[in-house]
Amino acid sequence: MDKAKIHGHDLEYSVTGAKSEKWVVFIHGSVFEDMFVPLMSHPALSDYSILHFHRRGYGKSNYDRSKPPTINELSDDCLDLMKFLNIDCAHIVSHSYAGLIALQAAVDEPRRIQSLTLMEPPLAAFVPDGAEFGKKLENSLSLYHEGKKFESLDSFLKVVFEGTKDYRKIIDSQLGSKAFDNALSILDTMFQLEFPALLKWKFDPKNTKSMIMPILSVRGTDSSIFFQQIHLLLQSWFPHLETLVIPNSSHILHMQSPDLVANGLASFFSRHC
Numbered sequence: 562m563d564k565a566k567i568h569g570h571d572l573e574y575s576v577t578g579a580k581s582e583k584w585v586v587f588i589h590g591s592v593f594e595d596m597f598v599p600l601m602s603h604p605a606l607s608d609y610s611i612l613h614f615h616r617r618g619y620g621k622s623n624y625d626r627s628k629p630p631t632i633n634e635l636s637d638d639c640l641d642l643m644k645f646l647n648i649d650c651a652h653i654v655s656h657s658y659a660g661l662i663a664l665q666a667a668v669d670e671p672r673r674i675q676s677l678t679l680m681e682p683p684l685a686a687f688v689p690d691g692a693e694f695g696k697k698l699e700n701s702l703s704l705y706h707e708g709k710k711f712e713s714l715d716s717f718l719k720v721v722f723e724g725t726k727d728y729r730k731i732i733d734s735q736l737g738s739k740a741f742d743n744a745l746s747i748l749d750t751m752f753q754l755e756f757p758a759l760l761k762w763k764f765d766p767k768n769t770k771s772m773i774m775p776i777l778s779v780r781g782t783d784s785s786i787f788f789q790q791i792h793l794l795l796q797s798w799f800p801h802l803e804t805l806v807i808p809n810s811s812h813i814l815h816m817q818s819p820d821l822v823a824n825g826l827a828s829f830f831s832r833h834c
Contacts, residue, residue: 574614590657594619603823618750632762636665656680676775688790724783724811735816769798775833781810
């Protein structure tokens, strides 16, 4: 992967796919920075230029541990990396935590977002089961502080991938057997960077009124009630919201059913060129 100096930090990125003016930017969620690899090389997206980058704290993208970045700053990273690469406008695809970053980017520079795809963003502050979801993650955080990284990661993934008991097999088959071990090294980033940023993030639902770009919500039929509530929230925020339902899948849907997700994305993009 190449590197770009953005806001004084190295951001690791790759540009793949067609040499096209039609761009797709993937923003990965927590723990697994290469989670979108199964989609990036999918034939359904072969007509697009694809930007994939590692957010601060992932891969060889660094950050100042004395000053963890905010959601707004992580959003600026994405937008300014696009500027660095002369990408004027793109389809933005995000999963989980990255959905918050993508939403912030869409508020800050809506003209640069050709379309926005949200795969179950954890908008805990806005749904009934948000507090309960947070309590479940507190156990993962406690295990982390006790130095039990394996147990902490396993606890975290069991919460977010609720509905899919064999998540390890799916991760190993799609990302390789070293993906889980690599994720253990990412826990510092998740708990020291991402959690504090999430708690500090201020998002005003009134801002959604200005977000008129095409928006797609991708949800799994087996995802927890928490994520089902978030889909209903998105429908209330965005009357023009489109929906892609992935059957027999949970929050790990893009790795469980990459063909359905990639084909769904391609169909959505084609309607909003």
